[in-house]
Structures are given as structure tokens and as C-alpha cells.
Amino acid sequence: MLSLQILANGLVLGGLYACIAAGFSLVWGVLNVINILHGSFIVLGGYLAYYAYAQFGIHPFVSILIAAPLFFALGYILQRSLINRMIAAPVLLTLSLTFGLDLMLSNGMLVAFTADFKKLTLDPPLGVLNLGGIALPVDRLFAMVLALALTGLLYLLLSRSRIGRAIVAVRMDREAAALMGVNVKRIYAVTFGLGALMAGASGPLLAMIFPISPLSGPVYLGKAFVICVLGGLGSVPGAMIGGLALGVVESFGALWFGPEHAITLSFTLLILMLLFRPTGLLGRTGYA
Amino acid sequence: MTTLLQLEGVTRQFGGLKAVSGVDLSVAPGEVIGLIGPNGAGKTTLVNVITGVHRASSGIVRFDGEDVTGLKPFQAARRGIARTFQIVQPFPEMTVAENVAAAAMFAGAVRYGDEANAEALGHLRFVGLAEMADKRASSLTLAMRKRLELAKSLAMRPKLLLLDEVNAGLNATEVDHALSLIRGIAARGVTILIIEHLMKVVLSLCTRIVVLHHGELIASGTPQEIVQDPRVIQAYLGRRYAAGGEAAEGQSHG
Amino acid sequence: MRKSALLAAVLFLLVALVPLAGDAYWLRLGTTMLMYGVIAMAWNFIGGLAGYPSFASAAFFGLGAYAGAVAQKLGVPMGLAWTLAGALSLAFAALLGLALLRLRGHYFAIASLVVAEVLRELVNSATDLTGGGMGLNLPVPHDATVASQSEFFFYAMLALAAITFAAMLWATHSKLGFGLRCIQQNESAADMLGVNTTLYKVAAFMLSGAFAGAAGAIYASWVHYIEPPDVFDVLYSVKAIVMVLLGGAGSVFGPLFGAAIFLSLEELVWRNYLQVHTGVLGLMIVLLVLFLPKGVFSLRLPWRKGKP
CATH class of the missing domain: 3.40.50.300 (P-loop containing nucleotide triphosphate hydrolases)
Structure with missing residues (x-):
């Protein structure tokens, strides 16, 4: 029973993780840019939900709808204005660029919101669902369902819509896509925008479950890394599998080794995966 | 046989x-x-x-x-065993001579320094690139790069x-x-x-x-x-x- | 090479005169600059010469700091403790390199970044040996005055910087550096030409680890107190890269100049804006990457061309 409960906790967590990683993985796969800002975007989305609820009573689920377009625009503009200038530069430079931007954003948040952890507590609370002895907090359950729905929407967008197919085409073969009339620069910006959107939209969901602080940015970023490597780079199903896998591993790891070793455990997993199965658990890349 | x-x-x-x-x-x-x-x-x-x-x-x-x-x-x-590539692969930021010297040094067991440089120059002369020795490899034409590949592979002895x-x-x-x-x-x-x-x-x-x-x-x-x-x-x-x-x-x- | 060595000798001699100013502030600044210089030069072995985007500086620095501190706590004399710390970082870099240097690009960068986090957690939980999150106090020699102490650590850091520079100069003008430059430009072509790429990369990583680790050990003795988030700070990794980028990657004097410029900026700008310390650092990185990706000295200086 206990292990079933742990498994359920892990899957709920994993659904959220999938949502964290999907956008990060998309940007990495398509632009070959690691967006270090991703973690801070998530935190910023969390603050947006926190203040929207505390000041105006806007429910976090509704905040997602506010966050999505805002973050898309932010990502689109950032890519168009700054990141695109370095898109073909060596890894070290693109990495340094987003790192520098992240230092600015997280420092800015530290000044604006302080390092104190803030907790978004729904009033009245949604209660706990009891499924044959397995207790599931309803807010977590809703957050997970929404997270998976968001991730699923991204998948649908990529596999069905015209712009989505163009993104996939650019990922597979940029030159060929350009020859076929795809505006690669615009696709890059849209992709970066989508990545930011996914981060910003998962912020409100996480805010309902975890306390928010600018210091959490790197933690979420680290999880996104691990999930990408677990599930394989640049695919939504990969992010889904990787997210769920990490959620379950963290839950059981906390049980067996103690919660303080969660980071060590997931990073050890990361290094082992990189060394022995760099294509990820699914063993393939792309959206096919 | x-x-x-x-x-x-x-x-x-x-x-x-x-x-x-x-x-x-x-x-x-x-x-x-x-x-x-x-x-x-x-x-x-x-x-x-x-x-x-x-x-x-x-x-x-x-x-x-x-x-x-x-x-x-x-x-x-x-x-x-030396090979040339279908798509030539020089070290672009190095000089032509350095490219050949690298081959002489690492595969041909020639000592680092003057010895490798002298060996490189010999091979460059053979393929007709001696006058390009101090140019950067990235500045060569395709035909020259192909000859550079030959010189490199020769330097591997x-x-x-x-x-x-x-x-x-x-x-x-x-x-x-x-x-x-x-x-x-x-x-x-x-x-x-x-x-x-x-x-x-x-x-x-x-x-x-x-x-x-x-x-x-x-x-x-x-x-x-x-x-x-x-x-x-x-x-x-x-x-x-x-x-x-x-x-x-x-x-x-x- | 002889010209570079001569120039460096003059430079180090001039720096050695700093304590004559007798000012504690300048002494502290000088020691910090030399430490930054060592970290930047250490990164240059793997990042500048071999072209691998390593974020492992913090891991080596922290490991060296804790190795030196723990050794001293166990009664090992200071100088020996530093040497041991350097050796341990060297061995650690060898093992780590054998595993990680098979990865390229972003994967290598991330894996190397993660190492510091894992080490920090391990040090945090090994409370008996390291004091865990409470940090670790180092024995303070009671027979020395504060002034003579800071002078001593200044010269220690100067000696390490000189050794690191000599090693880097030697590496740049040897078969090792030549092979690393081949790897940096085209690794598979280097392999085809007979370069044992694994051996060369691991050697570069080991040099990188040894010097960064030794710097960490001296730092620990200098400040008397270390804690995991301080010495395993990812900013060490980032600063190393920024300094080398500032001074020009792949050049012999680049890392040192980069360290000097970086520290000057740090002192001039940040001391007045402590609250936005990291934000200004971030802005600096962004501006540097966008406008001066080849360093402040974007000209092709004569000593930047290491001939075989």
C-alpha cells in the first residue's frame, strides 16, 4: 500500500515535471540552445499566480491563461532581439548568454520579491481524494491533470498545426526547411516563445504545491536537464516519459535514501544516463 | 604473395x-x-x-x-593506415604547415618542433603547396585543400x-x-x-x-x-x- | 615562448612588490586577483586549448578547498595539505574526465556543471568529516600577526599563479598543446591523424583540476572558514569562463589579463551595489558575449600564435 501511495505521489509530481521540461526540451532540440532562463521563467510564472491570487483573488488556473500570452511574447522578443544574434555561436557563448540573462532575472526577482518563500494557499482548500486507501490532494491532482493537458496541447500543436510542422521540420533539417520556404528565424522565435510559455504556464501550477522563491529557479532548471536526458532530447513524449520517471524515482528515492539526497540522486542518474544511454529511455530523438 | x-x-x-x-x-x-x-x-x-x-x-x-x-x-x-576524407577536414585556424606537421607528429612519430616543421615543408613541396605554408588552412581553395589532405596523409608515413x-x-x-x-x-x-x-x-x-x-x-x-x-x-x-x-x-x- | 616567459617573469615580479604598499586592502585584492588568475588559467587548459565548455571549475575548487581543510584539521602541515589537495583534484579530474569527456557540447557542459552540485550535497551530508552545512573552521597559526599572515597567503597564491602560468606556457608550446588545438578545431580529424584524443583531453582536464583544486586549498587556509555553498559556488565556474573570454580564449596572457579586468570591474562597480551584485555580473556577461566574444583584446596579438 505504501509503495502504491509513493507511486501515485511520484506520478502526480511527474506530470508536473513533464510540463516543466517540455518547453526546455523543445528549445534545446530545435535551436540547440540551452535556455538557462527556463527555471527563472517558471518562478516568475509562480509569482504572477501568487500575486494575482493574493491581490485580486484570481484562481491560479485562470492565471495560466494570463501567463501564457505574456511569456510567449517575452520569449519571442528575447529570441528575436538577443539570442538570435548568437544562435550559430559555439556552445560556450550561447550558454554564457542565457546564463547572464538568468543572473539578471533572478537578481531582479530577488530584489522585487526577496528570498523569502511564499506559499499560495487556496481558500477554501480543495481537500483530499481517497482512492481505495491512496490519498491524493485534489489541488495536486488538478495541477497534474492541467500540466499533462498543457504538455498534450504542445504535442498536438507540434504534430497537427502548420506552424508546429514547420518547427519539427526545422528541428530535423534546418537547411531543407529553409529551402522549402520556412522562415527559420521566425520559427526560432516562435519556438523560444513556446518554451517560455510552457515555463510561465507551469509556474502557477507549481505555486499551488511548492513554496515560491527566486532560489528555486536553478532547482527547476536542474530537473528539466535531468528529464531531457532521461526521456531523450527534443521530443514531447520524451519529456513526458522522463518527467514521470523522475517523479517516481524522486518519490522512491526520498523513501529509501531520505529526501535530502533527492538532488544527488537525480544528478547521479543524469550522469549515468549521459554515459550509458545518451539517447534517453525511449532511445530516439525528434517528434516522430 | x-x-x-x-x-x-x-x-x-x-x-x-x-x-x-x-x-x-x-x-x-x-x-x-x-x-x-x-x-x-x-x-x-x-x-x-x-x-x-x-x-x-x-x-x-x-x-x-x-x-x-x-x-x-x-x-x-x-x-x-592513412586516409583522406571525401569532405576535406583541415584544422581551419591552423596554418597549412601546422596541419601537415600535426600529421607528422602524431602518426608519423616525428618530434615536435623544427623536425616536424621541416618534414611538413617537404610534403608541402611535393604537393605544390610550399608557398602557402604560412597561410591559414581555411583560406585555401577546394583544390588546394584536397592537396593539403594528400600532404597530411603522406606526413603520416x-x-x-x-x-x-x-x-x-x-x-x-x-x-x-x-x-x-x-x-x-x-x-x-x-x-x-x-x-x-x-x-x-x-x-x-x-x-x-x-x-x-x-x-x-x-x-x-x-x-x-x-x-x-x-x-x-x-x-x-x-x-x-x-x-x-x-x-x-x-x-x-x- | 621565451618572450612570453620573460614578460611573465617581469609581470610576476612587479606583482610581488604589491605588499610593499603595506595596505591590507591592496593585499586582499592582490590575493583575490591571483586566485582568479589561477582559476581562469586552470580553465584555459580544457576550455581554451581543448575547446571543451567545462563548468567543472567550482567542483575542483570546492574539492580542493575541502581536501586541504580536512587534511589540515587532521594535522597535516599546511603546505603538504595544499599539495595533497591538488593531487586529489588531479586524480578526481582524471576519473571524471575519462567518464565525461566522451560527451560533447551541451551534454559535456551540463554534466560538468552538475558535478559541483553533487559534491556539495555529498560534503553537506558527510557531517563527521566536513562539518556539513555548518561549515569547517581551519586552525589559525597563533604565532603570526594578521598582517604577516595576509602577506604569507599573498605570496602563496603568487607562487601558485607562477607555477600555473609556467605549466600553461609549457603546455601551449608543446606537443600536448598542439594536440589539444587539433582537438579543439576538429576532434575526429585529430583522431584520424593519430592524436590519442582521450588521453590528451583527460590530461588537459587533470591540469585544470589540479590547479583549481590547489587554489581552493590555499583559499580555505586564507579565509580560515569554508562552507559548501561558498566553495562549490557555480559562479566560480562562470567567472572562470568570463575571465578567459574577457582576456581572449586560447592565449597565454588572456586568463591573467581577464582576471585583472574582471576583478577591477568587480571592485569598481559592485562594491557600491551589493544588492544587484549578480545582476550586474549577468549584464556584464551578456554584453561581453554580444559585443566582445573574442575578448577585450580582439586584435591578433603576436603571442597568441603558438607555433610548433
Whole structure:
């Protein structure tokens, strides 16, 4: 029973993780840019939900709808204005660029919101669902369902819509896509925008479950890394599998080794995966 | 007859696809062998297996009496297997001389410093690039880069030289120049295996031709025998005696 | 090479005169600059010469700091403790390199970044040996005055910087550096030419680890107190890269100049804006990457061309 409960906790967590990683993985796969800002975007989305609820009573689920377009625009503009200038530069430079931007954003948040952890507590609370002895907090359950729905929407967008197919085409073969009339620069910006959107939209969901602080940015970023490597780079199903896998591993790891070793455990997993199965658990890349 | 290179049942699979399948081949010292076959026949893959870029899925590669099947590229290079690339690969930010010196130093066991530089200059003179010695490699024209590749592979002091389409993209004059260089290299006693699409080159240069088709060795013989071999003609489906430069082969360099 | 060595000798001699100013502030600044210089030069082995985007500086620095501190706590004399710390970082870099240097690009960068986090957690939980999150106090020699102490650590850091520079100069003008430059430009072509790429990369990583680790050990003795988030700070990794980028990657004097410029900026700008410390650093990185990706000295200086 206990292990079933742990498994359920892990899957709920994993659904959220999938949502964290999907956008990060998309940007990495398509632009070959690691967006270090991703973690801070998530935190910023969390603050947006926190203040929207505390000041105006806007429910976090509704905040997602506010966050999505805002973050898309932010990502689109950032890519168009700054990141695109370095898109073909060596890894070290693109990495340094987003790192520098992240230092600015997280420092800015530290000044604006302080390092104190803030907790978004729904009033009245949604209660706990009891499924044959397995207790599931309803807010977590809703957050997970929404997270998976968001991730699923991204998948649908990529596999069905015209712009989505163009993104996939650019990922597979940029030159060929350009020859076929795809505006690669615009696709890059849209992709970066989508990545930011996914981060910003998962912020409100996480805010309902975890306390928010600018210091959490790197933690979420680290999880996104691990999930990408677990599930394989640049695919939504990969992010889904990787997210769920990490959620379950963290839950059981906390049980067996103690919660303080969660980071060590997931990073050890990361290094082992990189060394022995760099294509990820699914063993393939792309959206096919 | 002694053999320098011997392949026994060499197979290389990529997933379910057999790029090279059960190839047996002996190469005697001093031979100049042409390796031909349609695009995608597995020629570059075969070269990659010999040089250790890809490990043979099964079969044995023997070189100079030694089993070299599992060796890494740098180990194969140090034993005397040199190759040029279909797509030339200089160190772009280094000078032309440094490019050749690197080969002399790491594969040719020449000492770092003046000795390697002197050796490099000698090879550059041989291929006619001496006056470019201090230019950056990225500033060379394609024809010059191909000659730089030759100088680099010579600096490795090879026993066996694998030439992968050294003439692709060259004009007629440049091809003639390259041909005379390759003859000069063969005259030094270096054994050569050459992948080539230009039949003119193959016929005038090679002592023996082997044909690869769908990864299998389908024919081996003198140039005269090969051009009359019905299996070869069929494999090429009328594409024989191609006159111009060919599109790059589908096989990647890994 | 002889010219570079001569120039460096003059430079180090001039720096050695700093304590004559007798000012504690300048002494602290000088020691910090030399430490930054060592970290930047250490990164240059793997990042500048071999072209691998390593974020492992913090891991080596922290490991060296804790190794030196723990050794001293166990009664090992200071100088020996530093040497041991350098050796341990060297061995650690060898093992780590064998595993990680098979990865390229982003994967290598991330894996190397993660190492510091894992080490920090391990040090945090090994409370008996390291004091865990409480940090670790180092023995203070009671027979020395504060002034003579800071002078001592200044010269220690100067000696390490000189050794690191000599090693880097030697590496740049040797077969090792030549092979690393080949790897940086085209690794598979280097392999084909007979460069044992694994050996060369691991050697570069080991040099990188040894010097960064030794710097960490001296730092620990200098400040008397270390804690995991301080010495395993990812900013060490980032600063190393920024300094080398500032001074020009792949050049012999680049890392040192980069360290000097970086520290000057740090002192001039940040001391007045403590609250936005990291934000200004971030802005600096962004501006640097966008406008001066080849360093402040974007000209091709004569000593930047290491000939064989």
C-alpha cells in the first residue's frame, strides 16, 4: 500500500515535471540552445499566480491563461532581439548568454520579491481524494491533470498545426526547411516563445504545491536537464516519459535514501544516463 | 604473395541495414586498388571500418600481419593506415604547415618542433603547396585543400593510403595534377586503395579494381575485366563511365 | 615562448612588490586577483586549448578547498595539505574526465556543471568529516600577526599563479598543446591523424583540476572558514569562463589579463551595489558575449600564435 501511495505521489509530481521540461526540451532540440532562463521563467510564472491570487483573488488556473500570452511574447522578443544574434555561436557563448540573462532575472526577482518563500494557499482548500486507501490532494491532482493537458496541447500543436510542422521540420533539417520556404528565424522565435510559455504556464501550477522563491529557479532548471536526458532530447513524449520517471524515482528515492539526497540522486542518474544511454529511455530523438 | 591488408567476412550493420556485408579482400603491398560502386554501395563505410571509425559488426581486419579489427582511428593511423576524407577536414585556424606537421607528429612519430616543421615543408613541396605554408588552412581553395589532405596523409608515413574521392569537385586540369601526385605516391611504394567515381582515373591508375554493390563485393579484377563484367554493368544500370563529378555519397563519416 | 616567459617573469615580479604598499586592502585584492588568475588559467587548459565548455571549475575548487581543510584539521602541515589537495583534484579530474569527456557540447557542459552540485550535497551530508552545512573552521597559526599572515597567503597564491602560468606556457608550446588545438578545431580529424584524443583531453582536464583544486586549498587556509555553498559556488565556474573570454580564449596572457579586468570591474562597480551584485555580473556577461566574444583584446596579438 505504501509503495502504491509513493507511486501515485511520484506520478502526480511527474506530470508536473513533464510540463516543466517540455518547453526546455523543445528549445534545446530545435535551436540547440540551452535556455538557462527556463527555471527563472517558471518562478516568475509562480509569482504572477501568487500575486494575482493574493491581490485580486484570481484562481491560479485562470492565471495560466494570463501567463501564457505574456511569456510567449517575452520569449519571442528575447529570441528575436538577443539570442538570435548568437544562435550559430559555439556552445560556450550561447550558454554564457542565457546564463547572464538568468543572473539578471533572478537578481531582479530577488530584489522585487526577496528570498523569502511564499506559499499560495487556496481558500477554501480543495481537500483530499481517497482512492481505495491512496490519498491524493485534489489541488495536486488538478495541477497534474492541467500540466499533462498543457504538455498534450504542445504535442498536438507540434504534430497537427502548420506552424508546429514547420518547427519539427526545422528541428530535423534546418537547411531543407529553409529551402522549402520556412522562415527559420521566425520559427526560432516562435519556438523560444513556446518554451517560455510552457515555463510561465507551469509556474502557477507549481505555486499551488511548492513554496515560491527566486532560489528555486536553478532547482527547476536542474530537473528539466535531468528529464531531457532521461526521456531523450527534443521530443514531447520524451519529456513526458522522463518527467514521470523522475517523479517516481524522486518519490522512491526520498523513501529509501531520505529526501535530502533527492538532488544527488537525480544528478547521479543524469550522469549515468549521459554515459550509458545518451539517447534517453525511449532511445530516439525528434517528434516522430 | 604477401598481404598488407586482409579483410575476412567484414560486415557492418546500422540498425537493420547492412552497409557492408561479408567482404573478403586481400591487398598486396604496392597495389593500387580502385574501390568502385554506385552511391550508397558502402564504400565509405568500408573505409571507415578499416580505419576504425566504425567497428566491424563481424569479421576481421588484418593489417601488416596484425589483427586491427577493434582499434581506434588514432591507433590505426599510428600503424600506418592513412586516409583522406571525401569532405576535406583541415584544422581551419591552423596554418597549412601546422596541419601537415600535426600529421607528422602524431602518426608519423616525428618530434615536435623544427623536425616536424621541416618534414611538413617537404610534403608541402611535393604537393605544390610550399608557398602557402604560412597561410591559414581555411583560406585555401577546394583544390588546394584536397592537396593539403594528400600532404597530411603522406606526413603520416603510411603503408596504406585510403583515398576517398580526392577528385570530387575538381576541374579537368586539377584532376590531372592530382593524378600525377597519386602516381608519385604509388611510386614511393605506398599501397593505395582509392574510392573514385571518375572511371578515367580508375582505369588509368589502378592495378586492380574491386566493385561494391549493396554492401557486397561483387567483382574483383583488372580494369579490362571489370569494364566487361556483366554484373558490374548491371549494378551501374548504365551509369558507367560517368564523366563529371558525382554527388557526395550517402554514407556519413559518423 | 621565451618572450612570453620573460614578460611573465617581469609581470610576476612587479606583482610581488604589491605588499610593499603595506595596505591590507591592496593585499586582499592582490590575493583575490591571483586566485582568479589561477582559476581562469586552470580553465584555459580544457576550455581554451581543448575547446571543451567545462563548468567543472567550482567542483575542483570546492574539492580542493575541502581536501586541504580536512587534511589540515587532521594535522597535516599546511603546505603538504595544499599539495595533497591538488593531487586529489588531479586524480578526481582524471576519473571524471575519462567518464565525461566522451560527451560533447551541451551534454559535456551540463554534466560538468552538475558535478559541483553533487559534491556539495555529498560534503553537506558527510557531517563527521566536513562539518556539513555548518561549515569547517581551519586552525589559525597563533604565532603570526594578521598582517604577516595576509602577506604569507599573498605570496602563496603568487607562487601558485607562477607555477600555473609556467605549466600553461609549457603546455601551449608543446606537443600536448598542439594536440589539444587539433582537438579543439576538429576532434575526429585529430583522431584520424593519430592524436590519442582521450588521453590528451583527460590530461588537459587533470591540469585544470589540479590547479583549481590547489587554489581552493590555499583559499580555505586564507579565509580560515569554508562552507559548501561558498566553495562549490557555480559562479566560480562562470567567472572562470568570463575571465578567459574577457582576456581572449586560447592565449597565454588572456586568463591573467581577464582576471585583472574582471576583478577591477568587480571592485569598481559592485562594491557600491551589493544588492544587484549578480545582476550586474549577468549584464556584464551578456554584453561581453554580444559585443566582445573574442575578448577585450580582439586584435591578433603576436603571442597568441603558438607555433610548433
